[in-house]
Amino acid sequence: MCARTQAAETGSEKQTATIRLDGLTKRYGEIIANDDVSFEVRPGEIFGYLGPNGAGKTTTIRLLLGLIKPTSGSAEVLGADVRDRRALTEAKAEVGYLPDELGFEERLTGRQVLDYFARMRGDERREELLDLFRPPLDRPVETYSSGNRRMLGIVQAFMHDPELVIMDEPTSGLDPLKQDRMHAFVAEERDAGKTIFFSSHVLSEVQHVCDRVGIVREGKLVALENIDDLLERGGKRVRVQFPEPVDEDRFGTSEMIDVETVDRTVRFTYTGEPATLLEHLVQFRIEDVDVGDPKLDDIFKHYYGDDGDAEAG
Amino acid sequence: MTAVLRNESERLVRGSVVLTGVLVVLVAFLFVVFPSIQREAELFEEVYPTFVLDLLGIVELHTIEGFVGGYIFAFVWVLIAGIYFAYVSGGMVSRDVRTRRLDLTLASPVSRESVVFQKVAALWVPLVALNAGLLATVLVGVTLLGESIDPVSLAMVHLLGVPYLLVCAGIGIVLSVRIDRDETAQAAALVVTFVLWLVDGLSQMSPDFEWMGGFTPSRYYDPSAILVHREYALFDATILLAAFLALLGIAVVVFVRRDI
Structure with missing residues (x-):
């Protein structure tokens, strides 16, 4: 409580952010897991935290929960400084957490596990x-x-009706039907006033669910985007099989990146409109086509470059 | 906020019951052989070198007090129960770190200090189970043998054993917050407790090294002295309690500062 009052006194803008990161840095020796990360998550939004595996998303979450300590910089969760253990512990009454790796007491039944968390x-x-x-x-x-x-x-993350829920790869392991149910549920919770921090390495999922997105690569925040801007920066991983070897120059277009040709098969990441791709493909004799989610890192390299600056999409 | 205490206590029930059962059988067996040991006690004390008798704290073996203090408590309590407490505590935090269970616990409004205190407090389960099991077995055994034992001394040998077992637990919990692999933490706790027991026994053999025994917890808990001579070393028990609190303090400080 007292941390929140303090926040209110130091400025009205401070009060508005549910999560605030200010130059948050975590080093493990030479490795920089989080490098000077700053952004805010506003109340009542689904904030996507998007990055390839190993980009430092989980490190940020563990810093926010006080499980690890920042090397430098600071962060606030519901007005509590993550370096102030007592304030952060109090604030956790209003935080739900869905970790990527779920550590439950294996011998207990699901009901007993929920009883355990309910007591806390x-x-x-x-x-x-x-x-x-x-x-x-x-x-x-x-x-x-x-x-x-x-x-x-x-269930354990939401059952105490917290103000803020931090989710780390929340749909991993769920079948597509349950993923859809989960996405719809998260949107309803947002509409009911909750703030959701949604960490994921799946671009399409973040595009589908989130209001705003922070993109993280190699420990650095490379972009903060509104979802409409991110929707323009999509991409699909495509594999096309021809009956006979094809001329790459004739087949390739400027929207294709990371093109690999092996014999009669061409693989590439397509960054243009899906309709344009289909119109292009029908001009060729094709045996088989696969279209799937792209490797996030390829997409990021294309749009944000190696130095993290966003190129014109 | 007793969720962790409750959960940890439930987790300890099975192991405590099994260990109590094993110790009851072991003690019952020792009582069965007591009459023959009693007959041969003099020979026994002659045959074994003094250092073995000292190591096990054996005095007055032909009396029931000497037997219970020197045989049952010196072995079952000081060595086996001590190692069990160190071993169990060694896994308490390290296992939860490794299995990521602690992430979800600490995402709740519960402080790290509270987690450590609640986990250590859950040791009431083996403490009650072992004390009750052993006390009952000794009473039954002594009665069946037609002997009698001073109830005050018997109560004191249990009571003064509690700080000793807590120190063993303290060793385990310090290793548990420091070492990430639970198997390593538990093995280390076991080895440290055993080595300390050994050092205490061996140091008594040479006046040059006797000071080393002062750093071992078993030096401050002497079941034979309590049962045979009715010497209740309350000051020694206080030293053990202080050592336990110091170890607990170290564990909390280490745990609060570390990354998980």
């Missing part, structure tokens, strides 16, 4: 959430599939 945080929304996400509550967690684990994780 409360569980006023438990039943409502269990109607949406249905892990087998009477079985020990050690028998759970990864999808069931994730659902149990979602």
Whole structure:
């Protein structure tokens, strides 16, 4: 409480950010896991934190939760400085956390796990959430599939009705149907006034769910984008198989990056409109086509360059 | 905020019950052989070199007090229970760090200090189980043998054993917050406790090295002296309690400062 009052006194703008990072840096010897990261997450938004695996997303989250200490810089979560342990502990009553790696007590049943967290945080929304996400509550967690684990994780993150929920790769392990349910649920929670910090390495997911996006590469924040701008910076990984070898110069266009040709197969990342790609493809005799999500790092290199500056999209 | 205490206590129930059962069987067996040991006690004390008797703290083996203090408590309590407390505590924090369980616990409004205190407090489970199990077995055994034992001394040998076991737990918990691999932390706690016990016994053999025994917890808990001579070393117990609190303090300071 007292941390929040202080925040209110030092300026009205400070009060508005749910999460604020100011030059947050974490080094492990020579490795810089987070390098001078600064941004704000506003109340009532879904903030996407997008980056390839190993970019430092989880490090940021662990800094925000006080699990690790910053080498330099600072951050505030719900007005509490992450370096002020007592204030941060108090603030955690209003924080939900869905980690990438879910460490539950394996011998306990799902219900016992939820009871354990309920004793620490409360569980006023438990039943409502269990109607949406249905892990087998009477079985020990050690028998759970990864999808069931994730659902149990979602329930524990939201069941105490926190103001802020921090999610790290929240849909990993969920089947597509449950992913959609999860995305819809997160949007509803945002509409009901919650703030969501949504960390992911899946571009399409972030484009689909988030309001604003921070893009992180190699520990640095390379861009803060509104979702409309990010939607223009999409991309698809495409594999095309021809009946006979094709002339790369004739087939290639400026929207294709990282083109690899092996015999009759061409692989590339397509950064243009999907319709334009299809119009282009029908001009060729084609045996097979695969279109999937691109490697995020290729897309980032294309749009944000190696030095992190955004190029014209 | 007792969720961690409750969870950790439940986790300790099974191990405590199993260990208590094993120790009860072991002690019962020792009582069965007591009559023959009693007959041969003099021979026994002659045959074994003094250092073995000193190492095990054996005095007055032919009396029931000497037998219970020198055989049962010196071995079952000081060595086995001490190692168990160190071993269990060694896994308490390190395992939760490795399995990422601690991330979710610490994402709740609970401080790191509280987590350590609650985990150590959960040791009430083995403490109660082992004390109750051993006390009952000794009482039954002594009665069946037609002997009698001073109830005050018996109560004191249990009571003064508690600070000793807490020091063993303190060694475990310090290693647990410092070492990330739980197997390593537990093995280290086991080895340290055993070596300290050994150092205490061996140091008593040579006046030159006797000072070294002063750094071992077993030096401050002497079951034979309590049962045979009714010497209740309350000051020694206070030293053990202070050592436990110091180890707990170190564990909290280390745990609060470290990255997880």
